[in-house]
Amino acid sequence: MSDLIKLSLKATRDGLKNKDFSAVEITDSYLSEIEKSNSKLNAYISVEAEQARVMAKASDVKLAKGQGGALEGVPLGIKDLFSTKGTHTQAGSHILDGFKPEYESSITTNLWNDGAVMLGKLNMDEFAMGSSNETSYYGAVVNPWRAKGSNKDLVPGGSSGGSAAAVSAWLCAGATATDTGGSIRQPAAFTGTVGIKPTYGRCSRWGVVAFASSLDQAGPITRTVEDSALMLNSMAGFDKKDSTSVDISVPDFATAVERGVKGLTIGIPKEYRMEGMPQEIETLWQQGMAWLKDEGAIIKDISLPNTKYALPAYYIVAPAEASSNLARYDGVKYGLRVAGGSIDEMYENTRAKGFGAEVQRRVLIGTYVLSAGYYDAYYVKAQKVRTLIKRDFEQVFADGIDAILTPATPSAAFGVNDQEMKEDPVKMYLNDIFTVTVNMAGLPAIAVPAGKDGSGLPLALQIIGKPFDEETLFAAGRVIERSANIDFTPKKWW
Amino acid sequence: MSVDADIVRRIGHLARIKLKEENLQGLAGELNTILGFVEQLDEVDVSGVEPMTSVIPSTLRVRKDEVTDGGYSDKITSNAPISEDGFFMVPKVVE
Numbered sequence: 260m261s262d263l264i265k266l267s268l269k270a271t272r273d274g275l276k277n278k279d280f281s282a283v284e285i286t287d288s289y290l291s292e293i294e295k296s297n298s299k300l301n302a303y304i305s306v307e308a309e310q311a312r313v314m315a316k317a318s319d320v321k322l323a324k325g326q327g328g329a330l331e332g333v334p335l336g337i338k339d340l341f342s343t344k345g346t347h348t349q350a351g352s353h354i355l356d357g358f359k360p361e362y363e364s365s366i367t368t369n370l371w372n373d374g375a376v377m378l379g380k381l382n383m384d385e386f387a388m389g390s391s392n393e394t395s396y397y398g399a400v401v402n403p404w405r406a407k408g409s410n411k412d413l414v415p416g417g418s419s420g421g422s423a424a425a426v427s428a429w430l431c432a433g434a435t436a437t438d439t440g441g442s443i444r445q446p447a448a449f450t451g452t453v454g455i456k457p458t459y460g461r462c463s464r465w466g467v468v469a470f471a472s473s474l475d476q477a478g479p480i481t482r483t484v485e486d487s488a489l490m491l492n493s494m495a496g497f498d499k500k501d502s503t504s505v506d507i508s509v510p511d512f513a514t515a516v517e518r519g520v521k522g523l524t525i526g527i528p529k530e531y532r533m534e535g536m537p538q539e540i541e542t543l544w545q546q547g548m549a550w551l552k553d554e555g556a557i558i559k560d561i562s563l564p565n566t567k568y569a570l571p572a573y574y575i576v577a578p579a580e581a582s583s584n585l586a587r588y589d590g591v592k593y594g595l596r597v598a599g600g601s602i603d604e605m606y607e608n609t610r611a612k613g614f615g616a617e618v619q620r621r622v623l624i625g626t627y628v629l630s631a632g633y634y635d636a637y638y639v640k641a642q643k644v645r646t647l648i649k650r651d652f653e654q655v656f657a658d659g660i661d662a663i664l665t666p667a668t669p670s671a672a673f674g675v676n677d678q679e680m681k682e683d684p685v686k687m688y689l690n691d692i693f694t695v696t697v698n699m700a701g702l703p704a705i706a707v708p709a710g711k712d713g714s715g716l717p718l719a720l721q722i723i724g725k726p727f728d729e730e731t732l733f734a735a736g737r738v739i740e741r742s743a744n745i746d747f748t749p750k751k752w753w
Numbered sequence: 754m755s756v757d758a759d760i761v762r763r764i765g766h767l768a769r770i771k772l773k774e775e776n777l778q779g780l781a782g783e784l785n786t787i788l789g790f791v792e793q794l795d796e797v798d799v800s801g802v803e804p805m806t807s808v809i810p811s812t813l814r815v816r817k818d819e820v821t822d823g824g825y826s827d828k829i830t831s832n833a834p835i836s837e838d839g840f841f842m843v844p845k846v847v848e
Contacts, residue, residue, distance in 0.1 A: 357832070358832050359832065360832075361825075361828040361829075361831060361832075458809070459808045459809055460809045460811070473807075473808065499814070502813055502814065503807070503809070503811070505809055505811065565797070567793070568793065568794055568796075568797055570790075571790055571791040571792075571793045571794050572791075572794060574787060574790065574791050575791055575794075582768060586769075589769070590834060591833065591834075591841050591843055592832070592833055592841060593832035593833060593834075594832070594834070595834070596834035596835070598844075599844065600844070601844060601846075602843050602844045602845075602846050603769065604771075605843070605844055606769040607765075607766075607769050607770060607771035608771055610768070610769055610770045610771070611770050611771040611772070614770065619770055620780070620783060620784070620787075622768050622770065623761070623764050623765065623768055623770070623780065623784060624784060624787055624788075625768075626764050626767050626768040627756065627760075627764050627784065627788075630764070630767060637791070639804050640794055640799060641791075641794065642804035642805045642806075643797075643799035643802040643803070643804045643805070644794055644797055644799060645804075645805040646802050646803055646804065646805045647797065647799070647802060649805065649808065683786065684783060684786060684787060685786055685787065685790045688790075699808075700808060701808025701809050726809065
């Protein structure tokens with residue numbers, strides 16, 4: 260294995276600028292590692308080797324002249340949810356069979372404008388619906404982490420499971436991901452990587468396959484907090500093609516990373532102390548408070564009384580929006596088509612074959628809660644609860660809280676094909692219990708690896724911030740990363 | 754509120770997903786588990802609460818009503834399973 264691929268995104272960028280190595284060299288190192296490892300991990304569903312080398316060569320020309328963007332020559336993996344012109348874009352689904360967009364998403368456009376190199380498209384839960392990456396048409400992704408003394412395959416979390424696994428296993432220097440209920444933060448937590456979901460409206464949704472439009476937000480998964488700041492800087496920005504993109508300047512996130520937490524007031528919401536929460540999660544949380552306190556933060560107990568209603572409200576809002584967004588997959592415009600006697604039969608056959616079980620389940624739930632007679636009882640009610648959830652956060656921020664510290668997930672990574680979760684969809688949904696509130700309120704939140712459980716698997720803490728205050732999250736996240744001082748590289752078995 | 758096989762069949766039709774008869778009962782069970790879970794919301798008093806329309810306070814931007822894009826039906830139909838002369842082709846809908 261070439262040591263180049265073990266570099267952080269920051270070190271990669273700096274090494275390229277200093278001409279310590281070339282973009283072609285590091286791109287080839289990643290491509291050869293992907294070739295060796297991907298059959299075991301299944302993180303990439305499409306590798307774009309030829310295009311990657313073309314992009315890397317172009318970067319080398321610029322770098323040789325001392326030119327180039329903020330990520331010039333840095334090899335990245337892209338979640339299959341992002342439209343990339345002329346290359347595989349299927350949202351992990353069968354229904355988009357063979358789809359190759361004629362356009363490029365705004366976020367990936369930003370990344371290529373800054374000089375980044377695309378290695379390929381990363382596996383994910385179908386249409387980002389899942390918490391284990393097992394709903395992908397392309398099969399489960401395997402977590403590079405294994406429990407001590409065990410050969411059992413674990414899930415990398417989801418829906419951005421391919422992104423998290425690829426970053427953790429050195430198959431890219433950083434990856435794009437998306438988060439509708441926890442799909443960046445939970446996989447980051449399960450793989451010992453850093454994931455940030457920015458404020459709703461910070462990153463353009465244009466060209467990102469829609470799941471639940473009022474909740475979807477893209478962000479990076481990286482190996483360090485500093486890398487996260489650098490990559491978000493390139494991804495973020497106003498885009499007039501997305502009507503919910505917010506026209507606000509993007510600060511230089513990287514300068515916030517070493518800012519520290521001195522004088523900040525960090526809230527600890529009592530409602531996140533869930534019944535039956537494992538002791539090691541509680542211990543980790545206490546440790547996180549101690550670290551922030553040691554660096555000069557003030558720790559304060561707070562209450563977010565509507566927390567427990569976030570997940571049930573989410574399971575109305577998200578499927579409702581999904582059922583509407585996914586109506587476009589009808590066998591006419593793109594992807595799979597299964598013949599039928601009439602146009603309706605063609606639609607029904609196509610969608611029955613093209614959507615997997617979890618997507619069908621959510622489209623059915625969404626169709627039901629939006630159907631005549633139920634709209635007020637379910638959807639309107641859920642949107643009212645959402646107002647209350649957001650109000651809880653507004654209240655504590657108005658009372659002087661700068662950021663909120665919580666666990667990221669209720670457990671470490673679980674096994675592939677977990678029987679209990681298979682039998683009860685709600686059990687799988689509970690993975691998002693700590694993350695989903697943030698999507699419901701449109702806030703930014705970061706997951707930072709902070710410790711390990713009894714079997715040596717990574718555990719993460721989450722920091723939630725005020726709207727458009729990602730800088731505080733990077734500063735506090737860095738304090739946790741530095742204080743934990745744990746090596747989060749998985750032991751290579753693959 | 755709970756669903757049975759008949760309701761699932763009807764929702765399947767509304768969603769344009771062909772469901773197998775033998776799966777309806779199982780699906781009804783799964784949907785009822787989810788609907789049971791969301792029933793917790795009944796405890797919340799939402800009287801006088803406005804439903805959320807946007808997480809970030811914003812008003813939709815408007816622009817001049819003019820053509821800013823288009824003229825490439827070949828690209829738009831390039832991914833279609835069946836297309837002809839820049840049109841999507843579907844089974845006959847008018848007798």
